[in-house]
Amino acid sequence: MKKTILALSTLAIIFTGCAQDKKANNAQSAEVKKEVPKKPAHVKSSDKQIQDNIAQTMQNDFAIKENDNTKQAIAILAETDNVLKYIAKNKDKKAKEELAKLIGELEILMTKDPSLALIPVSVGYEINDVVVDIPTVYEITDAAKKAMDDGYYQLAKKLMDGLTSEMNVKTTYLPLATYPDAMRLSAALLDKGKKEEAAAILIKALNTLVVEKVDIPLPVLRAEEFIKLGAAAMLSDDKDKKEVALLFLDNADYQLQLAEAMGYGKKDKEYKELADAIKDLKKAIKEDKESKGKFEKLSEKIKNFKERLFFKKHNNKPKK
Helix, strand or coil, X not given: CHHHHHHHHXXXXXXXXXXXXXXXXXXXXXXXXXXXXXXXXXXXXXXXXXXXXXXXXXXXXXXXXXXXXXXXXXHHHHCHHHHHHHHHXXXXXXXXXXXXXXXXXXXXXXXXXXXXXXXXXXXXXXEEECCCCHHHHHHHHXXXXXXXXXXXXXXXXXXXXXXXXXXXXXXXEECHHHHHHHHHHHHHHHHCCCHHHHHHHHXXXXXXXXXXXXXXXXXXXXXXXXXXXXXXXXXXXXXXXXXXXXXXXXXXXXXXXXHHHCCCCCCCCHHHHHHHHXXXXXXXXHCCCCCHHHHHHHXXXXXXXXXXXXXXXXXXXXXX
């Protein structure tokens, strides 16, 4: 993927070079590059450790937690099979009685626990990552802007498609709130003698799932993990713990700047607040001042930033 992006970037740069204002663009690019932060040295912790830590954090954030209400709701839905059996045996009266019972049970349960409107049943994770640095991001965005200005929209689209570094989380839900109405419709069809249609309505409802997708920037997730590792380093007995912690914080800061450069919440003021907090924490470490509390506040700040800007946890259900 990285080779593809670099190739596209090169193509765009060549395209830009063909324009009449080549000198002006080159001068502007040089000016931007001077302002680009230097990428920190590779941290002692392996990329795999960071990746594993991110995976664990995501599993914790989106964990499906069953309770008595969800178990009861799923049990009620399972009883719909009895309705289908009664319909198949031409026992319409029994089928309608069972439907009335199930409708009542579901509505009482959802009144008690409105979060059951959507019951999470599975969570899937997928990584869509292009490993680039900030200078490459600016090369791509500059080339894409130029392509747009000159009417090369498809080229611009291909270039911008490359600016992706995300953890895609897909949660599948049972839309419990839709079942009472489906059951009522099924009962009405039974009253009209339309048994096949009544059964089909129930089967369709039982097979209907809702899938919600949340995209969380990997640079933000990496920054969060670097901060955790920095805090752990300062609690260790390592004689070089200050240097190690500072290196972790440098990498966290760079990842946040990368996320901002890629357009993930670019105008959000909290990027600056996070950068200031990291700067303040690094100063405290260098001056041998208390850092544990500052690490805790920074960790909480980036956690809230991540959840507010990219997803909101509520009863295990992220906001669309």
